[in-house]
Amino acid sequence: MRHRLRVTPRFIAFLTLLCVAFAAIVFISQSAKLKEIAARQAELDEQYAQLQAEEQRLEYMIEYAKSREYRIQYAREKLGLVLPEDIKFNITD
Numbered sequence: 001m002r003h004r005l006r007v008t009p010r011f012i013a014f015l016t017l018l019c020v021a022f023a024a025i026v027f028i029s030q031s032a033k034l035k036e037i038a039a040r041q042a043e044l045d046e047q048y049a050q051l052q053a054e055e056q057r058l059e060y061m062i063e064y065a066k067s068r069e070y071r072i073q074y075a076r077e078k079l080g081l082v083l084p085e086d087i088k089f090n091i092t093d
Contacts, residue, residue, distance in 0.1 A: 064070050075081040082088045 072083070076086075
């Protein structure tokens with residue numbers, strides 16, 4: 001003889017509780033994952049801002065390296081050259 005599965009209110013309550021528990025577990029795990037993603041995004045946003053600042057600094061340095069002022073400064077500091085109106089002091093120990 002075959003037993004028929006009877007759907008009782010107790011069985012319906014058990015299935016409902018099982019579905020609610022599953023939904024709660026999924027919700028909690030997804031919330032934790034979203035928090036991790038938000039923290040990672042904040043880190044990446046900070047890195048991006050730092051890289052943008054570095055890019056701006058480097059662009060400024062490139063433009064400055066193309067300028068006449070930089071060439072004069074480089075010639076004075078690295079090559080020891082002077083302009084005609086400059087006075088050069090030779091100090092030896």
